Amino acid sequence: FATMAPSSSPVHLLFRQLFEKESSTYTYLLADLAHPDKPAVLVDPVDQTVDRDLNLVKQLGLKLIYAMNTHVHADHITGTGLIKKQMPNVRSLISRASCAKADIFVDPGEKIHVGNLLLEVRPTPGHTAGCVTYVTGEGEGQPYPRMAFTGDALLIRGCGRTDFQGGDAHELYKSVHTQIFSLPRETLLYPAHDYKGQTVTTVGEEILHNPRLSKDEESFNTIMENLGLAYPKMFDVAVPANMVCGIQDSHA
């Protein structure tokens, strides 16, 4: 390893999918075990399960560097604030387009380095204006198949709602088709939520079987306009808290 350039060193990926029952949210832990620091990130951590997640990070001997979100969630409070409280060296990360507070803002096309693991930032607005999908790097040394953390842009056989937070069905359709369905068919898609106990899907599967996004755009718009969903019960608490990236408890 000593003679290899860091950028071409193969990633030894540690990957964990973690579920929070109340909001049916998936948090993802990714780390590069081949790097001497074992740097790690948590994607979409939930306040309720921060202790579980940080305990796992500690047991595995990882160095958590970022607590990152795919978007400003409306259904749960991000764990970011609690994580930073317990581990002040961890930095919060979110898309600049989210307009939320954070230590680090990322822009479309940017690559986040977690040791030698790359996470590419793909803009996938439509559920919220600032939604992004994080996609593992391409090619040698990066995990194969590639993995995409789609937030609520694409759910397994579904997608996030588009009726608030700058949501826009037209935008969502374009985002998924240009930024997610354009990935190789075997790409593993990991959503921020699942309500039926499913854990993962692939690009190929969703292109064929997503009951909303496999349709033409007009049909998609009609579906999204007629969902008739209730106002989310956590909305008024979660959105303001998450706009400050979980720093909601800094005045406590």
Added chain:
Amino acid sequence: FATMAPSSSPVHLLFRQLFEKESSTYTYLLADLAHPDKPAVLVDPVDQTVDRDLNLVKQLGLKLIYAMNTHVHADHITGTGLIKKQMPNVRSLISRASCAKADIFVDPGEKIHVGNLLLEVRPTPGHTAGCVTYVTGEGEGQPYPRMAFTGDALLIRGCGRTDFQGGDAHELYKSVHTQIFSLPRETLLYPAHDYKGQTVTTVGEEILHNPRLSKDEESFNTIMENLGLAYPKMFDVAVPANMVCGIQDSHA
């Protein structure tokens, strides 16, 4: 592919972990996509989620060959009976030591073939007398790291109770240490349940961090004797049904 002996053809594994919320049970779908039939198995299917699972099998174009259980469950009714009703060519499979009814009985050391994917039957009694762990094959063409489906013998940072169904703490301790902890450290362990939203662990992690099984046997026995667990609410319904491997509804 035509010129390769089937036994050395590399497996193209399709793997899905599926969760049933009420009993916090994990069902696993495994298939060999490299085999022309795309043969598949469901491990520990639950009656509540049979439609979801069979729909996925259908969408993915798989040929389900076995509905198999790690043991006679006491907390949910196996989906095996409902699966066989909907797909009469699927055969139920369980360990001979379970004393349950099934189409196929497997014995310790036996290898189950799913296309070119091998599943080795390891006896892991102690939670019940007939518990087995299914472990993917070793070496070339088989998935790396190996994967073990431990049922309730080993749970993530825990283990199944040992106070009924022929349970025996001494046996469970021996089973886990000789049959599971003897696997390579990177082996992925997939349990039948998790109650905290965790999805997977490894041999190396459990050897170090399992709060029960990392202890010496005497401490383990003391822990298991003092769990003070309630009588499981599904017990009287689930066990008789599962002893006939879900054929409970054949007289309906």
